[in-house]
Structures are given as C-alpha cells and as structure tokens.
Amino acid sequence: MNEERSSKKVGKAVLDAIKSGAPNVDLDLLPNLMDMSPASITENVHAINSLCKDKRQKFLFEQLVTHLHDFAREVGLTTEEWMTAIQFLTSTGKICSDIRQEFILLSDVLGLSALVDSMNHPVTASATEGTVLGPFFTEDAKELKAGDSIASEGKGEYMWCEGRIVDINGNPVPHCKIETWETDDEGKYDTQYEERTEADCRGRLISDEQGYYSYRAILPTPYPIPNDGPVGALLKSLNRHVFRPAHLHMMFYREGYETLITALYFKGDPYLKSDAVFGVKTSLIVDPVLVKDESKAKALGFKNGPFWHLKKDYVLLTTAQAEEQKQKSLANYYASLQ
Ligand SMILES: [Fe+2]
Structure with missing residues (x-):
C-alpha cells in the first residue's frame, strides 16, 4: 500500500479554501457516500446535508431534495430535459435587473407566489x-401628501381613491405607510418604458390620525405580463x-x-377568472362609481371631469393576531393530513 496516497494530505487549494471560510468538517465522521445508485442517492444527500447547523434550513433542504429527486424519478427525467431546464433557469437569471424580476414572474406563473402568500396570510x-x-x-x-396624484397628467381616466385603514375592531391605524402602484391606460408600468427617468403611476403616502387616506390615480387597465423573456x-x-x-x-x-400586500381588481374585467398569476380574490374586486360632476372633479384637483370614485377601507391584523392565525391555519392543515 502506498503510504503517501493513504495519508490525509491535501493540496494548497483545499487549505486556501478553508482559510477563506469554507467549512472544515471531520471527514472520518461522514458516512460513505460512494457508489451512489438511484435508490441510495437521496439518502446520501440527506446524510451530508445533515451537517447543517440551522434546524429549519436542514429541514427545508431535506424536503427539497426528497421532492426534487422523487420528481426526477417519477417523470423519468432525461438528461436533455434537465439541460433544457438548466438553460431556462440560466436565461431567467440573465434577464433579471434592478427593475426586471423574471424569477418573481416565474414564481407567479407557477402559482407558487400565490400559494406562499395564502399560507402565510390565511384568510x-x-x-x-x-x-x-x-x-x-x-x-x-415619490412621497405624496393626501390628495396628491400618483400619476402624471394624460396617463388615463381619473380615479379618486380614498378610505380608512383600521384594525379588526374598527379602530383607526394612524400613520400607516402606504405604497401604491399601477399601470397606465396602455397597460404598462413606468418601468416598462425605456425612457423612464422617474417613478410614475406609483406613490407613497401616510394615513392621517383617523387612518384616512386619499389620493388621485388613474383607472388601470389589463396588461400582459412581460412575455419577451424566458417566462413568456x-x-x-x-x-x-x-x-x-x-x-x-x-x-x-x-x-x-x-x-399587508394586496391589490384591488375591477368588476367586469375579462381576465378576472383566469389571471395569469392567480392573484384575484373575490373580496378584492371593487366597483368604482363614475362621477360626472365637473366641480367635484376640480375640487379634488383633477383638471376636469369625469372621474371614477373608488372608496375602499383596509383592515389590518396586528402582528400577534396574524401569527395566531397562521399557527391555527397550519395546525388545521397538519390535522387534515392525518
Ligand atoms: Fe401588477
């Protein structure tokens, strides 16, 4: 037996990596991961991942690996199909930028965003x-005052948005920060215009002492999700x-x-029942009223009439109430599995 080959000698690259922070684990404590077969590979990956010190991360990766491997086995995944998937994920990453998030879009069209949101914010x-x-x-x-417009002039049909932010007992939630954003009447967000120099059709406001908010906006229109990339x-x-x-x-x-991250949808819209990203909920459908009174429009700051009047109150849960709700919902889910 060659003594040198059997020693635990490692090269400079290994020492450098350990010096720069790569975990240095005791190799003798690891199970033997050699000679993996489709039957043993999952257990072997679990074994080496079990070194993870974070309990939750360990659990997440155990489940992720289990389901990924089961998926590959169940569909009989071919090398070509897996490479197609890798190329798809690579191009999804490459097209991302500060203002284009193709991975969120992918999560959205797979229904995963809607699923995670509904599990974390039970009804x-x-x-x-x-x-x-x-x-x-x-x-x-931009930060706006009550009554200001989030949209520049000419972006669409005027809409006056107002209402109160309250807790579940109807008490006002004062000084609540509000972010709101929408498409213009061409169905585009400001970020989809190459010549964008500043934010438009989006604004930041704060509710008053009574939880009241108001701002001018425009009636948004249906739009295609970005479809010139891999997700499209x-x-x-x-x-x-x-x-x-x-x-x-x-x-x-x-x-x-x-x-609370939410959105309001509009009664009569042709895409309410087949939203490409599964975001519509019946309780979020609104039906603004058309106001033709010119003087009212001008008093609210519009150039002229008519305008749509959208009155909507929002009810927030306290952090403790939300957590309690989430735990209850999870408990019900686990009970349903037994
Ligand atoms: Fe949107």
Missing part, C-alpha cells in the same frame, strides 16, 4: 385579504394566455401590524 373573516406582490414594485416612488416563452409553450386583469397594487406598513 380571516375580518381582515383584508392579501395577494401577490408581482414583479413591478420599485423603491423609488414558457407560457407560450404551455398554450397559456399572458394577461392580468386591471388592478391597483397596495401595500401597508405600520409597526405592530402585519404588513
């Missing part, structure tokens, strides 16, 4: 339902349409309360 009888964030939120919305090509191959019903995105933050 309660009294609080406003959440829905998907979508890929078009940006951090650069995927939907085409699945023979799926790429449209979302018109909606107004809303997000609410207030310390002590569960952040």
